[in-house]
Amino acid sequence: MNGQNTSTNPPGKPNVQRTPMPPRRFWLLFAAVLLVNWVISSYLFPGDAPVTVPYTEFREQAGAGNVSSIYSRGNTIEGRFKNAVTWPPAKPAAQPGQPEAPRVRPIPGEPRGPSRTATTFTTELPTFFDKDLERFLIDHGVEIGAVPINQGSLLATLLYGFGPAILIIGFYVWMYRRAAKQGGMGGMGGGVFGLGRSKAKRYDNADAANRVTFEDVAGIDEAETELVEIVEFLKNPQKYTRLGGTSPKGVLLIGSPGTGKTLLAKAVAGEAGVPFFSMSAAEFVEMIVGVGAARVRDLFKQARENAPAIIFIDEIDAIGRARGQVAIGGASEQEQTLQQILTEMDGFSGREGIIVLAATNTPDVLDRALLRPGRFDRRVVVNLPDKAGREAILKVHVRKVPLAADVHLEELAQSTPGFSGADLKNLVNEAALLAARRDETEVHHKDFLDALEKIVLGPERPLLLSPDDKERIAYHESGHAILGLVVPGADPVHRVSIVPRGQALGVTYQRPQTDRYNYPEAYLRARIIGMLGGRAAEEVVYGTKTTGAENDIEQATNLARNMVTRWGMSEAIGMVQLAPRGNAYLGQAGAFGGEKPFSDETAKLIDDEVQRIIQECHQQALRLLREHRAALDGLVRALLEKETVGEQEILQATGLPPAPELQSRPLHDLTQHTP
Numbered sequence: 001m002n003g004q005n006t007s008t009n010p011p012g013k014p015n016v017q018r019t020p021m022p023p024r025r026f027w028l029l030f031a032a033v034l035l036v037n038w039v040i041s042s043y044l045f046p047g048d049a050p051v052t053v054p055y056t057e058f059r060e061q062a063g064a065g066n067v068s069s070i071y072s073r074g075n076t077i078e079g080r081f082k083n084a085v086t087w088p089p090a091k092p093a094a095q096p097g098q099p100e101a102p103r104v105r106p107i108p109g110e111p112r113g114p115s116r117t118a119t120t121f122t123t124e125l126p127t128f129f130d131k132d133l134e135r136f137l138i139d140h141g142v143e144i145g146a147v148p149i150n151q152g153s154l155l156a157t158l159l160y161g162f163g164p165a166i167l168i169i170g171f172y173v174w175m176y177r178r179a180a181k182q183g184g185m186g187g188m189g190g191g192v193f194g195l196g197r198s199k200a201k202r203y204d205n206a207d208a209a210n211r212v213t214f215e216d217v218a219g220i221d222e223a224e225t226e227l228v229e230i231v232e233f234l235k236n237p238q239k240y241t242r243l244g245g246t247s248p249k250g251v252l253l254i255g256s257p258g259t260g261k262t263l264l265a266k267a268v269a270g271e272a273g274v275p276f277f278s279m280s281a282a283e284f285v286e287m288i289v290g291v292g293a294a295r296v297r298d299l300f301k302q303a304r305e306n307a308p309a310i311i312f313i314d315e316i317d318a319i320g321r322a323r324g325q326v327a328i329g330g331a332s333e334q335e336q337t338l339q340q341i342l343t344e345m346d347g348f349s350g351r352e353g354i355i356v357l358a359a360t361n362t363p364d365v366l367d368r369a370l371l372r373p374g375r376f377d378r379r380v381v382v383n384l385p386d387k388a389g390r391e392a393i394l395k396v397h398v399r400k401v402p403l404a405a406d407v408h409l410e411e412l413a414q415s416t417p418g419f420s421g422a423d424l425k426n427l428v429n430e431a432a433l434l435a436a437r438r439d440e441t442e443v444h445h446k447d448f449l450d451a452l453e454k455i456v457l458g459p460e461r462p463l464l465l466s467p468d469d470k471e472r473i474a475y476h477e478s479g480h481a482i483l484g485l486v487v488p489g490a491d492p493v494h495r496v497s498i499v500p501r502g503q504a505l506g507v508t509y510q511r512p513q514t515d516r517y518n519y520p521e522a523y524l525r526a527r528i529i530g531m532l533g534g535r536a537a538e539e540v541v542y543g544t545k546t547t548g549a550e551n552d553i554e555q556a557t558n559l560a561r562n563m564v565t566r567w568g569m570s571e572a573i574g575m576v577q578l579a580p581r582g583n584a585y586l587g588q589a590g591a592f593g594g595e596k597p598f599s600d601e602t603a604k605l606i607d608d609e610v611q612r613i614i615q616e617c618h619q620q621a622l623r624l625l626r627e628h629r630a631a632l633d634g635l636v637r638a639l640l641e642k643e644t645v646g647e648q649e650i651l652q653a654t655g656l657p658p659a660p661e662l663q664s665r666p667l668h669d670l671t672q673h674t675p
């Protein structure tokens, strides 16, 4: 299959906001309060927790004259023994002939575990009331009281009933006030709980080993260039403020996850030789109102004490969302935190040498107040790296990896469009791990390719496929691949595999020659033809259909629909926008919220046009595959033998010349088949 993986998020980097976890210490303290509570109540009622005894035992004790007084309410009797009684008795040696005292009824809450000794007890009266009980008790000198046995003073009762609640509430109030005060007196160790403390990670550049410099950042040169000025400023503030200018206060780094925003911020600090205070905005917001603002105060205070310095706030969108956009509940805490950041930023004169860098991947949700002059008024976009950039990033990350001579980083860069810096780092790491597992002394090109396949598609899946299924999959993949070779304008095919992985039963990789930003119509059609090639090959060879083309069909339809509704590539419809801009990548359809802004006739026309494009491409695919049947069979034979074939093997097996150098596509070209 030759679909394309058009997901905009490279694998493994979901864009999620972390939910702040309350600090562990908080729970420890909470437990301590409960403990204190328990100690106090057991001090107030020392050892007097009543033991629950069965009614028979109670009668027996009364008969023996060991009960001094009782108090009864309903069917419950509380009482006091003269001498402490242990219940249940410590394993009474079973005496022959003497049956166990019959249970009148099960005693609720009767301890079944270890026995306890106490001078007070409770017991339940049997439902068939023992008429002689009163007489019996009086005869045995038991005082029948009007006051509950366990009732102490009024104060004790109150404490017993409300103490725990009062303590817990007190604890919360105390903690909250501490936290809220923090900013003012943060110097005092940041508070007992550290709740109001910023928890900022500080990276000092003293330890050269961890120092990050621009050397470590590659492939995002434009962003880097913009930040060089900030470095200059931090190194030599006077030079810039001499004529009355003020420094930039805040820089917003905008870019997809893993593009190196954090890395850039660290590098700025490293280059300037200033301390770097980093914190994720999600961490500001705790479960307790007011803590976020206190943490902001503390963070800025620390930075001010160490100026010049850099403050880095990651995921600022977690608190910087436009007011009114946040979910009810989190709103006021978020607002307070945001407000505190604004206040702090307004507070510096711009000469102290503190620069706040913040990162986000969704700049459009940010509150406008954050973007005003004097705040985050500089914006630096950190783009996904292009091919040259990817190669440079790979070079950075292979510095510590022993490479075999056959490793071709340029080719890897070419095969990884859409990868971020973090993805590339991961690729190098996976390749190194794979090579180690294979007991190699160096990392080979094949390790990289296998690692890439694993990253994009998931690990190999041991599926037991019948030879017939295997052959069909081989024909399907070969169909994609052959069309990738013979359709003018298609991306060159460099690897075909019928090893099941993740969701895919097989995969055809095509490699764009360059990163593209603009796509000719002919190229898009070539792509649709290639996508439909899997099914077309099955039809040509077997004349029957399978579910294996679902993903191909989905992608082809999306692409065709975009051609019609967004890119003005249908004569019948013309240059009218009928669907919103989806994600900037191909194949991803946007959606208008609510109603369609066009008539039913237009809807019909769109469907017809999409149909037409797909059908034309399908016919083309069938025709080309029939024409190149020999090449198709050749590739299938190679695949069945080797399961995975590389570029040279493909050319050999098909006897086709390499595709004329042409177009490209932005993302990895893979399809996943979900049967």
Ligand SMILES: Nc1ncnc2c1ncn2[C@@H]1O[C@H](COP(=O)(O)OP(=O)(O)OP(=O)(O)O)[C@@H](O)[C@H]1O
Pocket (backbone or CB within 6 Å): 013, 216, 217, 218, 219, 220, 255, 256, 257, 258, 259, 260, 261, 262, 263, 264, 314, 359, 361, 393, 396, 420, 421, 422, 423, 425
């Ligand atoms: N341009 C790059 N050059 C070299 N390494 C990079 C680059 N971009 C990312 N990396 C690597 O990827 C890792 C993760 O990147 P980083 O945390 O800086 O991304 P980010 O943009 O801050 O991501 P997020 O938005 O998820 O916080 C870095 O530690 C670095 O090793």
Ligand SMILES: [Zn+2]
Pocket (backbone or CB within 6 Å): 001, 002, 003, 476, 480, 534, 535, 548, 549, 552, 671
């Ligand atoms: Zn397919």
